[in-house]
Each structure stands twice: as C-alpha cells, then as structure tokens.
Amino acid sequence: MNDRANRTKLLKSFLDERILVLDGAMGTMIQQCDLSADDFGGAALEGCNENLVLTRPDVILDIHKKYFEAGADIVETDTFGSTPIVLAEYALADKCHEINVAAATIARQAAAEFSTPNKPRFVAASIGPTTKAITVTGGVTFEQLIDNFYQQARGLAEGGADILLVETCQDTRNIKAALIGIQRVFDELGYTLPIMVSGTIEPMGTMLAGQAADALVASLQHVDLLSVGLNCATGPEFMTDHIRTIHNMANTRVSCYPNAGLPNEEGLYLETPTTLASALERFVKNGWLNIVGGCCGTTPPHIKAIAQMVEGKEPRKFRAQRKSWYSGIELVEATDDNRPLIVGERTNEVGSRAFKRLITDEKFEEATEIARAQVKSGAHVIDINLENTDRDELADIDRFYEKVIHKVKVPFMIDSTNPKSVERALTYCLGKSIINSINFEDGEEKFHKVLPLVRKYGAAIVIGSIDEDKQQAQAITRERKLAIAQRAQKYCTEHGIAEEDLIFDSLVFPCATGDENYIGSAVETIEGVRLIKAALPRCKTILGVSNVSFGLPPAAREVINSVFLYHATKAGLDLAIVNAEKLERYATIPEKERKFVEDLLWNYPPEPSALAKRGYNEGAVAAVDNRGLCDAPRDYRQQTKEQRAAINQHHIAAINEHFRTAESRVKKKTSDLPLDGRLANYILEGSKEGLIPDLDLKLKEAKPLDIINGPLMDGMKEVGRLFNANELIVAEVLQSAEAMKAAVAHLE
Numbered sequence: 001m002n003d004r005a006n007r008t009k010l011l012k013s014f015l016d017e018r019i020l021v022l023d024g025a026m027g028t029m030i031q032q033c034d035l036s037a038d039d040f041g042g043a044a045l046e047g048c049n050e051n052l053v054l055t056r057p058d059v060i061l062d063i064h065k066k067y068f069e070a071g072a073d074i075v076e077t078d079t080f081g082s083t084p085i086v087l088a089e090y091a092l093a094d095k096c097h098e099i100n101v102a103a104a105t106i107a108r109q110a111a112a113e114f115s116t117p118n119k120p121r122f123v124a125a126s127i128g129p130t131t132k133a134i135t136v137t138g139g140v141t142f143e144q145l146i147d148n149f150y151q152q153a154r155g156l157a158e159g160g161a162d163i164l165l166v167e168t169c170q171d172t173r174n175i176k177a178a179l180i181g182i183q184r185v186f187d188e189l190g191y192t193l194p195i196m197v198s199g200t201i202e203p204m205g206t207m208l209a210g211q212a213a214d215a216l217v218a219s220l221q222h223v224d225l226l227s228v229g230l231n232c233a234t235g236p237e238f239m240t241d242h243i244r245t246i247h248n249m250a251n252t253r254v255s256c257y258p259n260a261g262l263p264n265e266e267g268l269y270l271e272t273p274t275t276l277a278s279a280l281e282r283f284v285k286n287g288w289l290n291i292v293g294g295c296c297g298t299t300p301p302h303i304k305a306i307a308q309m310v311e312g313k314e315p316r317k318f319r320a321q322r323k324s325w326y327s328g329i330e331l332v333e334a335t336d337d338n339r340p341l342i343v344g345e346r347t348n349e350v351g352s353r354a355f356k357r358l359i360t361d362e363k364f365e366e367a368t369e370i371a372r373a374q375v376k377s378g379a380h381v382i383d384i385n386l387e388n389t390d391r392d393e394l395a396d397i398d399r400f401y402e403k404v405i406h407k408v409k410v411p412f413m414i415d416s417t418n419p420k421s422v423e424r425a426l427t428y429c430l431g432k433s434i435i436n437s438i439n440f441e442d443g444e445e446k447f448h449k450v451l452p453l454v455r456k457y458g459a460a461i462v463i464g465s466i467d468e469d470k471q472q473a474q475a476i477t478r479e480r481k482l483a484i485a486q487r488a489q490k491y492c493t494e495h496g497i498a499e500e501d502l503i504f505d506s507l508v509f510p511c512a513t514g515d516e517n518y519i520g521s522a523v524e525t526i527e528g529v530r531l532i533k534a535a536l537p538r539c540k541t542i543l544g545v546s547n548v549s550f551g552l553p554p555a556a557r558e559v560i561n562s563v564f565l566y567h568a569t570k571a572g573l574d575l576a577i578v579n580a581e582k583l584e585r586y587a588t589i590p591e592k593e594r595k596f597v598e599d600l601l602w603n604y605p606p607e608p609s610a611l612a613k614r615g616y617n618e619g620a621v622a623a624v625d626n627r628g629l630c631d632a633p634r635d636y637r638q639q640t641k642e643q644r645a646a647i648n649q650h651h652i653a654a655i656n657e658h659f660r661t662a663e664s665r666v667k668k669k670t671s672d673l674p675l676d677g678r679l680a681n682y683i684l685e686g687s688k689e690g691l692i693p694d695l696d697l698k699l700k701e702a703k704p705l706d707i708i709n710g711p712l713m714d715g716m717k718e719v720g721r722l723f724n725a726n727e728l729i730v731a732e733v734l735q736s737a738e739a740m741k742a743a744v745a746h747l748e
Helices: 003-017 026-031 049-055 057-070 084-090 093-114 142-159 172-189 213-219 236-249 273-285 300-310 353-360 364-376 393-404 419-426 445-458 478-494 521-535 545-549 554-571 591-602 608-613 618-626 641-659 675-685 691-699 704-724 730-747
Strands: 074-076 122-127 163-169 195-199 227-231 253-257 325-327 331-333 341-344 381-384 412-415 433-438 459-464 502-505 540-544 575-578
Touching (some): 026 049, 049 057, 049 093, 057 074, 057 093, 074 093, 084 093, 122 142, 142 163, 172 213, 195 253, 213 227, 213 325, 236 253, 236 273, 341 364, 364 381, 393 419, 412 419, 419 433, 433 445, 445 459, 459 478, 478 502, 521 540, 521 591, 540 545, 545 575, 554 591, 591 641, 675 691
Parallel strands (some): 074 122, 163 195, 195 227, 227 253, 341 381, 341 575, 412 433, 433 459
Antiparallel strands (some): 325 331
C-alpha cells in the first residue's frame, strides 16, 4: 500500500475513534500578517490570497504550522479561489495548476512535520464555490464549471492533498459540477481521495440558491462522501437546526466549522475562543459531529479551544437509513404516510396540447406557468417532456429548464427517450430528480445508457413493465409485471443503484376501448402494484393514471381516474402521474358513480335490475341472462371470452350514457373563468401572468376603483379566508399581496 492510500486508511480509522479538528480561517490570518502589494506579486495582484503560495510560501507555511500547533488535525490549503474562473480576475488563470500543486505541497510539508504516530496530521484541499453560483448568478455553463473544478482538483491531488473539500457551497448545481470534475481526475489518475462537502446556510435558512439542509443531503445521496456538513455564513447558534437535520439524514460523517459568529456593522466577528467552543460543545454532546473547526474570523486560539473541548469526546456514530428522497429546491419523501405523491403530467408535449402549443410558439415563460399551476393544485413532482420531432429538444430543454427552476420548488421527473436530453436536463436540476424511464424492450441497452447518468448526477429511475417478449412486450398480467420488476431490481442493484431509487411502473391500459386484451387490465395493474410492493418493499411504484380512462367523456375520466387511483393507492401505489388539477376526492364521488366505475374496472357482471333500468324489457333481460351475462363469475379471469366482452360493453355504454352530458365537478382553471373570476383568481394564486392584460380588458368596462373594490378585493378576501383556515401558508399570502400590489399600481 502506497503512502497516499496509507494516509486515507489512517484518516478513516482515526475518524472512527475521535472527533477530528479542522483549522480556522486562512483569510483572517493573512490579514493579520500586514502584507504589502509586493508580497502578493504587485498592485494588480493585491488581495489574491491564492497567489501567496507562489510569492510568499513562507507565510502560508507558517499559518499552517500555527494551526497545527493549536491542535488542528487537518489544515486547509490556501486554494479557496484557485479555479481558473476566479484566478482569471487577476489574469492568473493559466497558473491554476501551478498554484494548486504548490498550495497542496506546502500544506503537506507542514502536516509531515507535525505528524506523530498518535496524532497524524492531514491536508484538506480547499475547493471554493467559485464566484458563479450558476442557478443564481448565471454567467457560466455547467460544462465550464466541471472543467474549472477538474483543473483545480487535479493540481491539488498531484500536490499531495489527503482530502478534497468542496466547501462554502451555495448552489447544489455547483456541487454536482465539482463532484463530476473530481471524478474525472480520479479516472485519469487511477486512484481516489476522500471527499468532503460543506454547504453554507444563510441567515434566511437556506443556501443562496434556495435549498435547505434536508434537500442538500438528499441531493448528495449518490456520492460516497467522507462527510457532509456546514461552514461559514453564521455562527453555530444559527446552525443548530440545520446540523440536527443533517445528522438525522446523513448516512456518512458530519462536519461543522462555523464563522466566529455573525459579523457586526464593522465587519468584526465577536465569538471568542471560549464562546465558540462552548456553542459547538452542544453539537458534540448531542453526538452530531465527526469533524469540527472554524471558518471566517477564527484564529489559532479558537482552534485551540475547540481541540481542548473535543478531547476525549465520542464522535458521531449514527448513520441514517437510506430513504426514497427526491428534491428540487424542496425535499419530498415517498413514504407510506403520504402515498401517493402526485406527479403533475401537464408539462408534457405528448400529453398536453396546451403545453405543446406554448413550446412551439416559444412562449417558455407561459409554459412554466403550467408547472406552477400543477404545484398549486397539489402536485409534489412535475413531469417534463419536451420531445417533439419538429423541434430541437436539447435547445428547448435549455430554454425551458432555465426558467422553470426559478418557478417551482418541487422535484422534476425528466421524461425523455433520449439519454442526451436526460443528461442535459439533469445539469439544470439542483436536487435529486427522477428519470422516466427505461425498460427491457431492447434488452439491457437502455439500462447501459441511463444507469451511468443515475450514478453520475444522483437520480431515481422509473422502470416500465416491458421486456423483449415478441408476442406482448408490455406486461398485462400481474405475474409478468412482478417478474420484470424483479429482473430490473437485480440488474440495477448489481450495477450500484440503491433499491430506494428504483420506481416500478406496472403500466396502465385503457379500460373502455372494447379491446379484449385490456379487459381486466385495471385489476392486473392494481394487483401488480400489490405484488411488487410485497416482493420489493424498499422500491417504489408509479402509474400513469390517466391512461385508464382514455376514450371516455371528460367528466367520466375525472371520476374513473380518481376511483382507479384510490384502489391502486390501497394496493401500495407510491407515485401517480396525473393531472393534479382534475382529481376528485374518492369520498366526494357519489356512490352510484363509484359503482359504475368499479363495475367497469373489475368487469363485474351486471345485476338484472341494472339492465332493466337501461331500457331492457323483461324478455331482453332474460335473453341476456341466458347468455350468462348476469350469472358470470365475479372474477373476470373465470369468465368466458364472450362474457368478458359483453360485460365490458355493457359497462362502457352505461358510463357513456351517464356522463355524456355531465359537467366537470373539478374547479375550473383560471383561463376558463369569466373575466371577473380570472382577476380574482390571479390574486388568489399570487400570479402576475395574465393579470395585466386582463386588467386592461376590464378597464374598458369599469373604473379602476370599481375593479379594486370588486374582483381584486374578492380575491384578497378569499386569500384571507383560506389563510385563517390554515389552507394557505404565509409565503403564498405574500405572493397574493404582491399580485394585488402590482394590479393596483397598474390601475393607478
């Protein structure tokens, strides 16, 4: 075993035994050295701390030694801003490799000098977030970020770093780019180094790009990290809830190295060594930490106090169980308590004419409002399909995702048959998305193309019940659905995909087309879900619900979808792809209509009285009954072929007859409402899209004050009612207030 591998083994063994101490602030120490412009390499380079490893390596070496003398187990390299994109601000981009190698070499020298058998010292390579938080500031592409982090990490690895520390992370897309760049280094060098990731949570409670601590952890489940944790931004007091969350969720080690409190008006950090160590001691006593240290404003005295505080204390031993987490800006977990998660299906060019028209007309902003409306109607995940043979899917992904990531906080389900399109979409996703989908139709070909993306970006994957069967590739029977799921589970886990990230689609077929192949298929799908959940309890299930009602009147479809979803959920369904705006609660459906639908889904024989009510005379009923229609077995599988077909046709006719003239009972969309209703609804939804044009229309028939006191105030009254009934959260009320403010300003 070589020296590098020995140090990695030693590092992990010591982490199992005790809490390791990270050093304090590099910038604070450099400021105390009273350096001149010449020390930095000239006036143009003054303030470029990273260049000091070339111009004043003695200063940086001395800082490392001071932290080791104070009791640090790990020091960070002076490379926080040593990516080409940051160094370019000082015209030093071409020195990226040289600076990073030099910085790691200096730190390695100090570590070697202070290491003893009982207290080995280690080097963590500092990899900052760059000056571009891609989701927030833009100004850089995902590929450019990958290349920047790759160049920095390569130099740090070659210089002798023991750990690669991706720190002060403000945007999970930056983190993913860093991890991909680092993996490229490992692939080229032929070895790996431990990786730490440390986010920074602002006083507002989230990272700069919006993710909270729980979504951050979920986004990084796919990576074998040495630790995940927090640094910078605030002092330890404001980190308490976030560190507790990370501790409860992380299946790896946890780190924390806060600032010396929040800076005051003069930019000074007020936490003393004693108060900082005392605050961190609560985390240690709770068993939350494995690595602890300091960030901005901390100095060797702070690190000494922390080292003394952790002496003899137990490190965090807890490792959280893997869960089925998905995340965008916000976290969603698929559990038995919240089944099924609703996947909004309307941002799909294949299934939504309205969405397809907006994309075709390149009205991307308006198209994102469809996603937003689905979330407001209860969708936990948004399915996005931009496949259109008449358009450039990759270009549409760039233009749509760039906007939608700022509109909705829920996770995305990336729906595409093209692996290149899937990967492009993944570069826009902050969190842990779901890829829809792969199957065995072409053997294992799709698995080979998509599973590497699951591992690379961190995603869950939907697997359809389809295989190479020449007679019927799409599995209809419950037994075939289970067999394909078990085959896929075995294949995926052998290729490094966690069971919790597998979602099986047992396929939904239309129940009312008259096609004899699909009579009873609803039952088989529901029972397929039940079998898969029993055999593979750590995996999840999903169905595209709306297909079950294809071909029926709109009002019937709403009821059939809701009834089918209810029974599938009872069987164990975890996620349902459905129009969240057109779901009726099962309990509110009249009993008569529920029976209509359940008879159709299960192909139950009709009662003679049901035939009579539909206009059959007694002789006709008897004739039908003599064919065995009413006396057919309840289980459709025991019915004759003729009985199945006749019963199915009877139920289709009954449902068409009942629902042909029925109106939808689901709340109308804003666009379907009259003008006054639309204006009120804009306020209720907190949406400015469409508000101004409709206000201009209303001005042709009413005065501004009448509009404010009329439909706009109606909207605000409904907002108040819902808020008092706890049906709206504060954030939504504030959005409504902003919409009202914009409307009044326009009218004035």
